[in-house]
Amino acid sequence: MKIVILSRDQHLYSTKRLVEAGEKKGHEMLVVDHSKCDLVIEKKKPGIIYKGHMLDNVDAVIPRIGASVTFFGTAVVRQFEMMKVFSAIESQALVRSRDKLRSLQILSRAGLGLPKTVFTNYSRNVKDIVKSVGGAPVVIKLLEGTQGLGVVLAETDNAAESVIEAFNGLKARVIVQEFISEAKGSDIRAFVVDGVVVGAMKRQGKKGEFRSNLHRGGTASFIELTEEEENTALKAARVLGLGIAGVDMLQSKHGPLILEVNSSPGLEGIEAATGKDIANNIIRYVERNV
Ligand code: ADP
Ligand code: MG
Numbered sequence: 001m002k003i004v005i006l007s008r009d010q011h012l013y014s015t016k017r018l019v020e021a022g023e024k025k026g027h028e029m030l031v032v033d034h035s036k037c038d039l040v041i042e043k044k045k046p047g048i049i050y051k052g053h054m055l056d057n058v059d060a061v062i063p064r065i066g067a068s069v070t071f072f073g074t075a076v077v078r079q080f081e082m083m084k085v086f087s088a089i090e091s092q093a094l095v096r097s098r099d100k101l102r103s104l105q106i107l108s109r110a111g112l113g114l115p116k117t118v119f120t121n122y123s124r125n126v127k128d129i130v131k132s133v134g135g136a137p138v139v140i141k142l143l144e145g146t147q148g149l150g151v152v153l154a155e156t157d158n159a160a161e162s163v164i165e166a167f168n169g170l171k172a173r174v175i176v177q178e179f180i181s182e183a184k185g186s187d188i189r190a191f192v193v194d195g196v197v198v199g200a201m202k203r204q205g206k207k208g209e210f211r212s213n214l215h216r217g218g219t220a221s222f223i224e225l226t227e228e229e230e231n232t233a234l235k236a237a238r239v240l241g242l243g244i245a246g247v248d249m250l251q252s253k254h255g256p257l258i259l260e261v262n263s264s265p266g267l268e269g270i271e272a273a274t275g276k277d278i279a280n281n282i283i284r285y286v287e288r289n290v
Helices: 013-024 065-080 091-098 101-111 127-134 157-169 225-238 268-276 278-289
Strands: 002-006 028-032 037-040 045-048 060-063 117-119 136-141 152-156 176-179 186-193 196-204 220-221 244-252 253-261
Touching: 002 013, 013 028, 013 268, 013 278, 037 065, 037 117, 045 065, 060 065, 060 176, 065 091, 065 117, 091 101, 101 196, 101 225, 101 253, 127 157, 136 157, 152 157, 157 176, 157 196, 176 220, 186 268, 186 278, 196 225, 196 268, 196 278, 220 268, 225 253, 268 278
Parallel strands: 002 028, 002 060
Antiparallel strands: 037 045, 117 176, 136 152, 136 176, 186 196, 186 244, 196 220, 244 253
């Protein structure tokens, strides 16, 4: 098979591991920088030009699209779909998962546990917003943030109101969420491939940090999920339509609460924490579908 990995950098751990796992199974692996693709749209002959050549005879694509290039990246994935190439992540699901608010709405409709969350159109009634999620402490998140940047813990009502007002003034969209203190600066990530949890880890934020992101200095370790956590992760991936998903959850008094679902989850942390060959799971998923 000829498998394209859409990635802006062939030296990234996840990209390298996917190439390695595919080549081991005898596939031709090609890393394509989606930001350098040109899409040719004409009657019944959709095509993609990359580095001066048409990309053809591709059997499958594995998108690794960063948040900063979602718009163009998903257009490239969609173009592959038009060319009847199997994508490990559907373009629709990719767009859906990139919108934190939309994802939360879909997850809530599916009856999945979530921290209570409010989103407003720059409302001036900041007091009511804070009250509606139970008062301080609350977490305020930029809708477009990733890797823990743009996630703020406001410990008092006053602080919360000032932060929300400041973001509103900058016309930056935020969600306001109840703070789950019993998570104690940790969260869990379940890595789902094709309806199966293939690995899970617990991430713990560094001392004095409520955000557990590895990019913010958190550390990861292997964790055995409870049945409820596993079912929550699988259902989340399913309702968002994701063949590959990193489902992040907080362990609360009332069971798992979903924070977000990542459609290009990194392999480095999870493979190190679990000792599993997650890249091979992804290649096998692609093989089953082509
Ligand atoms: P990002 O997309 O930037 O990773 P997240 O929503 O995942 O944003 O938040 C980053 C981290 O902050 C989470 O991994 C978690 O450790 C912590 N966190 C986020 N929301 C809450 C919350 N409501 N209660 C407690 N901790 C939270
Ligand atoms: Mg996160």
